[in-house]
Amino acid sequence: MGDIRILKDIVASQVAAGEVVERPASIVKELVENSLDAKATRITVEFFQAGIALIRISDDGVGMDREDALLSLERHATSKLSTARDLESISTLGFRGEAIPSIASVSKFRIVTRRREAAAGTEVLVNGGRIEAVRESGEAYGTRVEVRSLFFNVPARRKFLRGPQTEAGHIIHQLHRLAMANPDVAFIALREGKKFLQLAPTKNLAVRVRDLFGLDWIGRLIEGESLEMNGLRIRGFLSQPGRGRADRSEQFIFVNGRPVVTSAVSGPLREVYHTLLPKGYHPGAILFLEMEPALVDCNVHPAKREVRFREPTAIAETVRHFAQQALAKNRSSVLITETREASLTPSAQPQLVEPIKSSVVRNPLQIATLTQTQMVSNAVAAKGAAPLPMPSSPERRKEPQIFLSTEQMEIKNLLDSREIVVIGKIAARFAILEGHFGMVVVDLRAARERILLERLLREMKQGQANAQVLLLPVIIDLPPRDIAWITENIELLERVGISIECFGGASVKVEAIPASLDQANIEQLLVRLIEDLTRGGIRSGNRMAEEAIARSVARLASAEALPTEPERIEALILELLRCELPYSCPMGKATMIPIPLSELKKRFGCDP
Structure with a gap:
């Protein structure tokens, strides 16, 4: 047998x-x-x-x-x-x-x-x-x-x-x-x-969308005029320029009334919005495509989520034309274009290298030696200026033994033994430190990410991160998947300083946020936080969940305006050097890059 x-x-x-x-x-x-x-x-x-x-x-x-x-x-x-x-x-x-x-x-x-x-x-x-x-x-x-x-x-x-x-x-x-x-x-x-x-x-349709997601959500959409082209009729809504998500959870595409996922529609939308959204973000959309049934094959996926078009190029062209037409008639897109053009006029062009003119920073900054224990000396301030305070003894702690890369050891040795001066910044983000050895370029945003991460983790070890209570709670409408994620992770969010609770079917109420975050746009910050964590599959049972949330919060907080005053830049660099891992940001990217004088001479063909 x-x-x-x-x-x-x-x-x-x-x-x-x-x-x-x-x-x-x-x-x-x-x-x-x-x-x-x-x-x-x-x-x-x-x-x-x-x-x-x-x-x-x-x-x-x-x-x-x-x-x-x-x-x-x-x-x-x-x-x-x-x-x-x-x-x-x-x-x-x-x-x-x-x-x-x-x-x-x-x-x-x-x-x-x-x-x-x-x-x-x-x-x-x-x-x-x-x-x-x-x-x-x-x-x-x-x-x-x-x-x-x-x-x-x-x-x-x-x-x-x-x-x-x-x-x-x-x-x-x-x-x-x-x-x-x-x-x-x-x-x-x-x-x-x-x-x-x-x-x-x-x-x-607008009434149904409002009933499902609320007035705020539909207020962020542009209604496009119905378009018939290439044997296809298309109608629906698109998100306003500047509004998008890192995933496609706010894209609802229907072909002959069937909810589907198809790159023949999402791809052209991404092309049209590529200059209107940050890299990696996708516009929101509610689009209805109607065509002859013979022009689309629904029998290509076990759950019928995907379809195949007979003329995908024509479909993409029609979607692209619909999106361009909708954006062209939207007043907000015109305002954004005018603002962008104004910001690019010669008078508004930022200096690539901006010198720091403060005498306090011009004086040699004796960066504390980065020994195995901690920084043991303070900055030498300008004549008549008060020196920067050293951490008090309760804050002193042993630095864990860490294996450093060759570049990290080079930075450590240079900062341990030399006097350096903060001489300027580049593009409002990078600080330049000069010394007898050459220079070190510090990424101020990456530095702040590292500082905020370690601060949050220390606070969470003590029980709960510092939070700022909002004067008035903020009500935010979110998609069902985001609501579900928040409900499962409320305890974790509270430990990192976010006090939040469900408020009806599709809304949450935020009563407190981490002290390091700005209150200006709480909704955007919360959506970004959820996107970061859901993409990483973070759940309450994950061993590294708390650190992942702290890392995401630190990255969001660091996106706010960077310090421009010389004293604040100097203080930021000193605080970075007090961190346990000052050489990289939470995402693993470098915070400091050394450029020795010997390397500069070599690149310019100078004599040793």
Whole structure:
């Protein structure tokens, strides 16, 4: 007997479920799409324990009779395709007939359905893929699906799920996408029995976006005029110039009503915004693309997240033209252009090298010798000027033994034994130190990052970082995934000085921030912090989570205005040299680079 065998139907369905049912949010997506295909005008979604204990989807769609209800549990049974040619003109969200049998194979499944004209409905109970009961039901017309004890028969799958807040965040994200794609459908959503989303049907997309994300969020968008070009109709919103994120979580792209991810749209958007956003950032977008079904292939991804266009170049050209047209008509983009042009006039050009004219800094600065213990001497100040104070004895501590690179040893030796002078700065960021040996260039921003990081870590070791309480709490609207991350990491954020709590479904309330941060734009700072940490996969269970948060806060705080006064530059350099690891910033980049006199002579071809 050979080794190859045909899998049993239940096993085959569980294998298929590995592609269709990635997590509870996948089930919500598939079942809501079925409701939309059934022409529902009202959909209710309920879930408990992030969808593991229960997911319940109810709709007022066309419903099914007894025969169709049973057939829907068979693999590859669908009402949306009949021949292979139908794949070339798919107009529904579902079409493969895999979702329901796959979901039923890994859960305790119940479906109750009734057609509007039928006197009675049908109830089917399924346990791990096996039908246990089929009976009449007196439920209202439409369909109700319940999924309980997800992955009860495949416990290994449960181990790969994230925390409850993260999984709930994915469910809410899917609901937002589907609700945005169908503003004419009413949505109600409940979590642990509490209603957190209620959307009335509307024909105005802006109203649906406002109801989902709030007035502040939609106020940051530009509405583009509907454009028809290359057989494509495109409409929607784009973010204002200067507003973006390091990920694409604020890009919502719909092709013929289907939420998708495609570089044929995100790529042209990035090209149009490349001079309007920092490097690595992506614009926000809510775009609806409508075209003939034959021009797009939806059958290229197991979860139908990606699509393939027949003419991707034409799609990219149309998206690019739509974005350029929207930005050209936006007044804020004109103001930004005028500001940029004004800043580049000759009178406003910054000096590349700015000398420091203070007599205090011009005097030799006897940088304290960087011994294995600490700095043991102070700066020699100008005549008549008070010397910089040395750290008091309680602050003195032994420096850990560290293996230094050749360049770091060179800096250490030069600073240990020489008198140096701060002679100027370059581009308002780099300080130049001169000595008999040559010079050292100090990156002031990298130096401040290192100082702030070590300060935060010391404070956190003592219990909690110093925080500044806001006079008035700040309410910030955030996407569901960000809310989920914050909820899971509130204790960590408090230890670093951020006092924050959830404030409604899509909002948080910030009451305190680290003392080193500026209060001017708390929302932007919080979003940047979340982006940095979520990209790094930082969670409360990670061993290095606290240090990662402190590193991100230090980097954000260092982005504020750098010191320009000679005394502050001098003080910053002295504080850097007191750090345990003064030679690199938290990201591992150098804080100081030595340029010995011998190297300068060599480069200029001078005699030794």
